[in-house]
Structure formats: structure tokens, C-alpha cells
Amino acid sequence: MSRPPTALPAAALNTIISSDDLPFVSTAELEPLDHILGQQRAQEAIDVGLAMRRPGYNLYVMGDPGTGRLSLVKRLLERRATREPTPCDWLYLNRLDNPREPVAVSLPAGMGRRFAADVETFVDSLLATFPAAFDNPAYQRRRTAIDREFSRRFDEAVEAVGRKAEQRGILLFRDGDDISFAPRGDGAPLDEAAFAALPEAKKAEFHAQVRELEDDLHEALLELPQWKREATESLRALNRETIEQAAAPLLARLSAPYAGCAALIAHINVLGKHLDRTVAEYLLDDRGQDPREEANRRNRLLDRYAPCVLVSHDPEGGSPVLFAPNPSYPNLFGRIEPPGEQDASHAHARLIFPGLLHQANGGCLIVEAEQLVRDAEAWPALKRALKTGQLRIEPFPADATAGARVQTLLPAPLPLEVKVALVGTRDLYYLLEAADPDFKELFRLPVDFDDHFPLTPESMLDFARLIKSQAAQGGHADVSACGIAALLEYGARLAEHQSRLSARVGDICEVLAEADLERRRDAATTVRAEHVRRALAARERRLDRLNQELLDDVMEGVLLIATEGEKVGCVNGLTVLEAGETCFATPARITATVSPGERGVVDIEREAELGQAIHSKGVLILSGCLAFRYAHDFPLAVSAHLAIEQSYGYIDGDSASLGEFCALVSALTGIPIRQTLAVTGSMNQHGEVQAVGGVNEKIEGFFRLCRARGFTGDQGVIIPAANVRNLMLKAEVSDAVSEERFTVYAVHTVDEALELMTGKAARTVNRLAVSRLKAFADYAEKKD
Numbered sequence: 126m127s128r129p130p131t132a133l134p135a136a137a138l139n140t141i142i143s144s145d146d147l148p149f150v151s152t153a154e155l156e157p158l159d160h161i162l163g164q165q166r167a168q169e170a171i172d173v174g175l176a177m178r179r180p181g182y183n184l185y186v187m188g189d190p191g192t193g194r195l196s197l198v199k200r201l202l203e204r205r206a207t208r209e210p211t212p213c214d215w216l217y218l219n220r221l222d223n224p225r226e227p228v229a230v231s232l233p234a235g236m237g238r239r240f241a242a243d244v245e246t247f248v249d250s251l252l253a254t255f256p257a258a259f260d261n262p263a264y265q266r267r268r269t270a271i272d273r274e275f276s277r278r279f280d281e282a283v284e285a286v287g288r289k290a291e292q293r294g295i296l297l298f299r300d301g302d303d304i305s306f307a308p309r310g311d312g313a314p315l316d317e318a319a320f321a322a323l324p325e326a327k328k329a330e331f332h333a334q335v336r337e338l339e340d341d342l343h344e345a346l347l348e349l350p351q352w353k354r355e356a357t358e359s360l361r362a363l364n365r366e367t368i369e370q371a372a373a374p375l376l377a378r379l380s381a382p383y384a385g386c387a388a389l390i391a392h393i394n395v396l397g398k399h400l401d402r403t404v405a406e407y408l409l410d411d412r413g414q415d416p417r418e419e420a421n422r423r424n425r426l427l428d429r430y431a432p433c434v435l436v437s438h439d440p441e442g443g444s445p446v447l448f449a450p451n452p453s454y455p456n457l458f459g460r461i462e463p464p465g466e467q468d469a470s471h472a473h474a475r476l477i478f479p480g481l482l483h484q485a486n487g488g489c490l491i492v493e494a495e496q497l498v499r500d501a502e503a504w505p506a507l508k509r510a511l512k513t514g515q516l517r518i519e520p521f522p523a524d525a526t527a528g529a530r531v532q533t534l535l536p537a538p539l540p541l542e543v544k545v546a547l548v549g550t551r552d553l554y555y556l557l558e559a560a561d562p563d564f565k566e567l568f569r570l571p572v573d574f575d576d577h578f579p580l581t582p583e584s585m586l587d588f589a590r591l592i593k594s595q596a597a598q599g600g601h602a603d604v605s606a607c608g609i610a611a612l613l614e615y616g617a618r619l620a621e622h623q624s625r626l627s628a629r630v631g632d633i634c635e636v637l638a639e640a641d642l643e644r645r646r647d648a649a650t651t652v653r654a655e656h657v658r659r660a661l662a663a664r665e666r667r668l669d670r671l672n673q674e675l676l677d678d679v680m681e682g683v684l685l686i687a688t689e690g691e692k693v694g695c696v697n698g699l700t701v702l703e704a705g706e707t708c709f710a711t712p713a714r715i716t717a718t719v720s721p722g723e724r725g726v727v728d729i730e731r732e733a734e735l736g737q738a739i740h741s742k743g744v745l746i747l748s749g750c751l752a753f754r755y756a757h758d759f760p761l762a763v764s765a766h767l768a769i770e771q772s773y774g775y776i777d778g779d780s781a782s783l784g785e786f787c788a789l790v791s792a793l794t795g796i797p798i799r800q801t802l803a804v805t806g807s808m809n810q811h812g813e814v815q816a817v818g819g820v821n822e823k824i825e826g827f828f829r830l831c832r833a834r835g836f837t838g839d840q841g842v843i844i845p846a847a848n849v850r851n852l853m854l855k856a857e858v859s860d861a862v863s864e865e866r867f868t869v870y871a872v873h874t875v876d877e878a879l880e881l882m883t884g885k886a887a888r889t890v891n892r893l894a895v896s897r898l899k900a901f902a903d904y905a906e907k908k909d
Contacts, residue, residue: 212487722764
């Protein structure tokens with residue numbers, strides 16, 4: 126026997142929170158919230174993940190979008206990070222003997238940036254010191270002596286040949302390094318005319334003597350290359366000595382702060398030995414150079430000697446916590462910039478640019494999971510880095526396949542010790558867990574964020590303190606107790622539960638910001654309940670175009686929905702439509718036709734390929750319920766057709782199955798259905814009514830239509846009794862219920878729904894249904 130249908134009182138339609146329930150007048154009396162609101166399970170999981178030092182204990186933060194997962198996990202990680210030790214700095218140093226393979230060096234936090242600045246100072250000192258050091262008088266004297274010694278040897282050799290020539294009556298002439306011979310006559314060289322007038326024998330004799338003298342000169346200057354080498358070596362030794370003497374104090378100043386770092390001291394020692402080549406290549410002469418060339422020389426020196434500081438931390442900053450808004454391969458792993466066309470042979474560490482993994486190394490990196498797994502290069506590379514514990518800067522794979530220039534640098538890999546927190550949906554977590562074995566190995570800790578928490582005096586006070594914090598961050602005014610109560614009611618509506626508060630704090634804070642705008646228009650000092658209600662109403666108006674257009678279509682008769690009278694096989698169902706951020710409900714006419722036959726219940730939506738899986742499942746369930754209730758002693762010989770009229774898109778969900786069953790029974794028995802009622806609810810094969818989603822929007826959708834046409838006093842909505850706790854209806858609906866202009870019924874079984882919709886006792890309806898189905902079965906038997 127079915128229980129009588131329940132008409133819900135107005136008090137059962139929502140939760141009213143009074144400002145008297147709050148122990149303050151406004152949030153000005155409260156301290157800002159210094160902890161996370163709720164989410165105890167998530168906080169415990171994060172604490173375990175950060176405390177575990179074993180590989181694989183990375184985090185997957187899951188929950189519904191809009192619950193503040195990202196901001197909350199960032200805040201939790203940052204709070205924990207302040208208590209963690211600051212990781213070391215990492216930099217790459219050029220190997221002067223092999224620039225293609227920079228050396229990775231770790232330093233205490235903050236020292237990397239300091240060393241880079243000291244190297245820049247050292248380079249500037251080099252530019253100021255050279256070539257000025259070569260203008261020193263002592264250097265110039267020693268260099269002149271080297272040149273003089275070379276000249277002396279050369280001169281002595283030439284003079285000895287000149288004396289031999291003079292003894293033979295031949296003069297030797299020098300013009301720079303060019304030496305020539307000429308015949309002498311009367312103490313002066315003969316001119317060409319006088320030489321031409323000489324007898325041939327004299328000319329031949331002269332030429333023979335010149336050949337002998339040239340041989341003598343050649344023999345005397347055989348050691349000239351050796352003299353030049355000795356002079357060059359002497360000059361190089363002088364330059365080296367001068368460079369060492371001038372650079373020694375510069376190197377001493379550079380190395381003094383890093384006496385405890387063997388890697389840097391070794392690098393500085395190699396740098397000192399390399400200086401003579403650098404000075405000779407860049408700094409021997411600066412006469413006539415323009416400022417652009419001077420800047421170019423400085424950049425060349427920095428390219429050669431300056432480190433690439435991948436990451437440098439504040440020693441007091443704790444461990445880093447970074448968020449990757451665009452987790453592409455280069456953004457995560459860094460990149461190596463190719464040298465310019467003119468500098469292709471000058472590879473250096475400053476061409477290396479770090480990625481977010483370098484900056485987060487030793488701390489935590491937060492990544493949005495959906496974006497990461499969509500990147501065909503970044504996701505496998507991240508898994509590989511976490512498994513090997515090494516962070517490599519390599520060519521971007523897509524560039525390599527596209528024929529990019531050959532990589533010029535091979536930086537040494539760095540040890541990777543980072544906690545990665547993926548933020549994503551629950552569906553993606555279970556998909557990755559099932560499809561990717563590496564995922565289960567690397568992300569062992571799910572951090573599951575609740576999408577709601579209990580509505581208790583303690584949580585309401587914490588909520589008010591959270592609003593205090595958010596208002597301060599957003600530059601909003603304090604909120605009065607009645608304003609907090611209105612925001613709490615909105616939070617309960619978002620949670621779709623009378624005793625819960627939604628964790629979608631971001632949505633609530635958006636309403637707070639818009640309510641503060643309403644406060645400023647009123648020139649009020651605090652945000653009050655009317656400001657919150659006006660902000661919500663304005664938001665609804667902004668998103669109401671589609672809803673209003675559908676209502677207009679119903680009012681104009683384009684969409685056939687009746688709110689008065691009775692009809693056989695016709696039920697007002699309730700559907701929820703989603704378009705972007707807009708979510709609203711509209712009535713939909715469900716119709717059924719019945720005849721003797723063997724097709725069973727035909728879902729027209731499924732036949733037209735518009736019915737989705739869950740909707741089709743609901744129709745199959747009501748078919749089972751039909752047989753269970755009415756065809757115990759005879760075969761079910763019926764052909765019935767169900768349709769949601771004037772629906773031209775995909776339909777899913779089973780919330781129409783209760784309405785479809787009532788329409789089917791009405792068509793079977795010929796008993797008309799009240800069009801003043803609309804129904805929503807799913808059902809099982811035993812005729813029990815089950816909860817559905819979007820119940821508030823569905824009720825308000827039919828209420829809006831009834832109000833537009835004018836209330837008759839017998840209009841209302843039938844919902845599952847299991848959904849009563851989900852009711853957070855607008856005040857206009859509860860007011861209409863109080864004034865008996867509109868009714869909300871809660872039912873547990875299809876019998877209760879049939880009694881309300883037909884106005885007849887359930888046993889009468891069921892008896893007639895059995896009789897009609899028995900007649901169909903008898904007809905089918907006779908026909909056979």
C-alpha cells in the first residue's frame with residue numbers, strides 16, 4: 126500500500142540562515158581566516174606527500190572545478206614550504222677547454238647570483254686594466270729591449286755583408302727590410318746610364334759579385350726566423366708576465382669570497398691560466414674603438430667567463446612553490462638558444478635558459494593535469510625525469526624532427542628532487558590510473574578535495590572569516606551579518622543541500638565582489654543582504670536570454686506546454702539545459718501511445734539517435750517496472766512509444782523516467798493526467814522513486830511558467846522524496862507555497878505520483894492497467 130503523497134511546507138523548501146545565528150554584527154569584528162576552510166582529508170594527504178622522501182610520492186589534486194583546488198593547494202604548499210630548507214643554487218660554468226659541455230655546479234642559496242655579479246665586475250675590471258697595463262714604462266722598456274736585440278742581430282749580419290761589398294767596390298742599400306746592391310764609381314753609386322756604359326766584362330763581373338754577396342747575405346740571415354721566434358717568445362713571455370701581474374689582484378678579489386667552494390676555485394684557476402689568450406685576442410689594442418665595439422667586447426668576455434645561473438634562491442625564502450600556467454616542453458625543461466649565424470662556433474653557457482622544473486627543484490611544482498597530458502612531448506619527458514631523478518636540457522623534440530639546427534651544447538644533467546602536484550578532475554585521475562602504468566608509480570598520493578562541507582555554527586563562523594580575508598584581498602568593504610547569511614544561503618544552494626556549504630569559494634567570492642559594487646552604488650559602509658540579492662539577480666539577468674526565449678516560445682504557443690486541464694498520455698516533464706556557464710530548467714512535454722503488439726516500449730529518442738545511454742537505460746528500467754507491476758500472469762503483449770516532444774538535441778539522464786512511466790500508464794488506461802503538475806524523478810524496476818540532479822532549477826522553471834500564465838492554485842511540481850534535502854529554492858517559490866498558490870510534492874513511489882497526477886487511487890489505476898494489458902495478451906493469443 127502506498128503512503129499518501131506529501132505536500133511540502135514552505136519551511137522545507139530551503140534553509141533560511143538568520144543573522145541572529147551569527148555571533149557578530151559584521152566581519153569587521155572578526156580575524157581573517159588563517160587556515161584552509163574544511164578539506165581536512167586533502168591537507169592530511171599533502172602533509173604525507175611532502176613528508177615522504179621516497180620517489181613516486183607526487184600528488185594528484187582532484188576535485189570539481191571551481192572548488193578552489195589550485196589556490197588552496199598552492200596556499201597549503203606555500204605554508205609548508207616556509208618551514209622547509211632552502212635548496213641550493215645551480216649554475217653552469219663554461220669549460221674553457223671544451224665549451225660544448227658546460228659543468229653544473231651547486232652553491233649555497235643566494236651564492237649563484239652573487240658569483241655571477243662578481244664575474245661581471247671582474248670582466249669590467251679586465252676592460253679597465255687592459256690594454257692600459259701595457260702602457261707601463263717598465264713594460265715598454267722591456268719590449269723595446271726585445272725589439273732592439275732583434276734589430277741588433279739583423280743589423281750586424283747586414284753590416285758584415287756590407288763590409289765585404291765595400292771591399293769589392295759595391296755599395297749595399299737598405300730600405301726597411303729590402304736590401305739591394307749597386308756598383309760604386311768615384312765614391313758614389315753609378316746611375317743606370319753610367320752602368321750601361323760599362324764594358325760587358327765589368328757588368329758580368331758585377332753580377333757575379335752580387336750573386337756571391339747575396340749568398341753571403343742569405344747565409345748570414347739563416348737564423349733570422351729563429352731570431353724572430355725568440356723575439357716573439359720573449360714578447361709573449363713578457364705579455365704573460367704583465368697579464369699575470371695585472372690580473373693577479375683581480376683574480377684574488379674574485380676568488381676570495383669562494384674559498385670554501387672547490388669547484389669555483391678550480392674554475393677561477395683555469396680562468397687565470399686562460400687569460401693570456403683572452404687578452405691577446407680581445408684586449409691588446411683598443412685605440413679607435415667605438416662604444417658599440419666596446420659593448421661587443423664586454424659581451425664576448427661575459428659569454429666566455431660568466432656563468433649561466435639557472436636558479437638562485439633567497440637563503441631565507443624556504444623551498445620554492447611554482448605554478449606552471451603553460452606546461453609545454455620548453456617551459457618545463459628549459460631551452461638552449463642557438464648561437465647567431467656569425468657566432469656559430471662560439472657556444473657558451475649563457476645560451477642555456479632554465480625551465481620551471483629547474484626553478485622548482487628542491488620544492489614543489491603545481492601543474493594543471495589536463496594541459497600537461499595534452500602535450501605529446503611534455504608529459505612523457507616529465508615522467509622520464511621523475512623516474513630517473515635527472516633533469517636534462519635537451520633540444521625541443523619537435524624542433525629536432527623539423528630539421529632545426531644541430532645542438533651546440535651538451536649541458537651536464539642535474540639531480541632532480543621535486544614534488545609535482547597535478548591538479549585535475551577525478552575522471553582524469555581514474556583514466557590515467559587505468560591507462561598509464563607510469564602514472565600509478567609516480568603519483569601515489571591522491572589529494573581529494575571535497576566539493577562541500579557541513580553547514581554548522583563552526584563552519585559558518587569560519588566561512589565569515591574567509592569572506593573577511595577575501596574582502597580584504599579584493600579591496601571590498603566588510604560584510605554585515607545579514608550579508609554573510611545571504612552568502613551562506615547562496616553557498617548552500619551551490620551545494621544543492623540544506624545542511625551543506627559548497628566548497629566553490631571562487632563562485633562565492635565573485636558574488637561578493639558584485640555585491641560590493643551594489644554597496645558602493647548605495648554609498649553603504651558594509652555589504653548587506655540586499656546587496657547580495659541584487660548581485661545574484663543581476664547575474665541571473667545577464668545569463669537569462671536563452672531561458673527567456675524558451676519561456677516566450679511557450680507563452681506564444683510555439684512550444685506546447687499546458688499548465689491547466691487534463692490529457693491522456695501527456696505529462697509535463699522537467700529538463701535542465703546547460704549552455705556554457707548558464708544552467709536553467711524548462712518544462713518538456715512527454716507523450717506516450719499504446720497499442721496491442723510485441724514491440725514493447727519503444728524509445729523514440731533512441732530510435733532517432735538522440736537519446737543517450739543513461740536516458741535509454743531509464744526507458745528500459747521503466748519497461749521492466751511495467752512488466753513487474755502488471756504482467757505477472759500473462760505475457761506483456763504491448764507496443765508503446767515514448768517521446769519528449771519538440772526536443773531537437775541530445776537527451777541524457779534518467780530523470781524523465783518517472784514522468785515517462787506515468788504517461789505510459791495514462792495512455793494504457795485512458796485516465797487523463799493533470800497538466801497543472803510537472804514531474805521529475807528516476808525510478809527502479811520495483812517502482813521506487815529515486816533522486817535526480819538540478820531539482821531546484823527544475824522546480825523554478827515550471828514555477829516561472831505558471832507565474833507568467835497566472836497561478837490557478839492547483840499547480841505544482843512532483844519530486845522524489847530523496848531530493849527534499851536538496852531543496853534551496855528562491856524566496857519567491859517558498860512565498861508562493863506559503864500563500865497556497867503553488868505546491869511542491871515529494872513522493873517515494875510511482876503509486877504516489879500516479880495518485881497525484883490522475884486524481885484517482887493507485888489501486889484503481891493499477892487494476893485498470895492490468896485489465897488492459899490482459900486484454901492485449903488475450904488478443905495476441907487469439908491472433909496467433
